[in-house]
Amino acid sequence: MDRNEATQRGQRNDLNRQKVIGMKLKRLYADIAEEPIPGSFLSLLEQIDEQVRA
Amino acid sequence: MDDAAFKADLVKLIPHLRAFAFSIARAAEAEDLAQDAMMRAWRARASYEPGSNIKAWVFTILRNQHMSLARRSWRSQPLDPEIAENTLVANDDPMASEELLDVRSAMLMLPFEQRQALALVGAAGLSYKETADICACAEGTIKSRVSRARTELLAILERRKNKQRARTDVPASRAFETVMAEAAAMQTR
Numbered sequence: 001m002d003r004n005e006a007t008q009r010g011q012r013n014d015l016n017r018q019k020v021i022g023m024k025l026k027r028l029y030a031d032i033a034e035e036p037i038p039g040s041f042l043s044l045l046e047q048i049d050e051q052v053r054a
Numbered sequence: 055m056d057d058a059a060f061k062a063d064l065v066k067l068i069p070h071l072r073a074f075a076f077s078i079a080r081a082a083e084a085e086d087l088a089q090d091a092m093m094r095a096w097r098a099r100a101s102y103e104p105g106s107n108i109k110a111w112v113f114t115i116l117r118n119q120h121m122s123l124a125r126r127s128w129r130s131q132p133l134d135p136e137i138a139e140n141t142l143v144a145n146d147d148p149m150a151s152e153e154l155l156d157v158r159s160a161m162l163m164l165p166f167e168q169r170q171a172l173a174l175v176g177a178a179g180l181s182y183k184e185t186a187d188i189c190a191c192a193e194g195t196i197k198s199r200v201s202r203a204r205t206e207l208l209a210i211l212e213r214r215k216n217k218q219r220a221r222t223d224v225p226a227s228r229a230f231e232t233v234m235a236e237a238a239a240m241q242t243r
Binding site (some may be wrong): 049 | 057058061065068069070072073074076077085088089092093096146153154157158161170173176177183204207208211213
């Protein structure tokens with residue numbers, strides 16, 4: 001394998017790893033976004049509701 | 055925009071606020087950060103321009119709050135790389151897989167501004183332009199931060215993988231001895 005080929009292979013590997021990291025970051029974000037809204041937020045929303053009504 | 059309509063938009067954004075907060079802050083701080091941003095957005099609703107990008111507006115509030123907390127607290131600085139790489143990730147989120155926890159903890163080791171840029175572009179899927187507006191800097195600066203963050207994140211994960219590999223190469227008979235030596239070394243730091 002010549003030097004050029006090795007460099008290209010290295011770049012392809014880097015690109016693949018970047019893609020994998022990108023997918024993991026998106027999954028991390030999506031997993032949290034799909035969780036149910038915690039109760040602490042709901043109590044804060046009730047406070048907002050009271051303000052809206054008043 | 056009336057209060058009820060504003061509130062409805064804010065409720066829709068809660069999952070995104072939480073996801074952004076968990077991408078840039080420790081789990082123990084992220085929930086408070088997201089709640090605080092929501093309440094700040096509510097109190098500042100008069101300054102929101104109807105029709106503009108409400109998600110970017112709320113993310114800006116969260117990002118500014120994160121910056122302000124970091125200035126006040128040493129705990130929000132990136133973890134000491136050496137200690138962090140040798141520390142097992144505390145699983146305080148039972149819903150997250152080990153793999154994702156690893157990525158999240160590696161994110162926390164990135165410099166602050168790189169972490170925010172990568173979370174907004176790489177995780178939340180915002181454009182470079184939207185991210186530049188949120189972070190109050192040029193689009194080129196965001197491109198460079200994201201690129202450096204990706205490279206650094208890969209390097210952190212790679213180093214961890216190599217360390218884990220080196221640990222598993224230790225024969226079982228020496229494993230206990232090795233763990234005790236590592237613990238002693240950490241105590242003397």
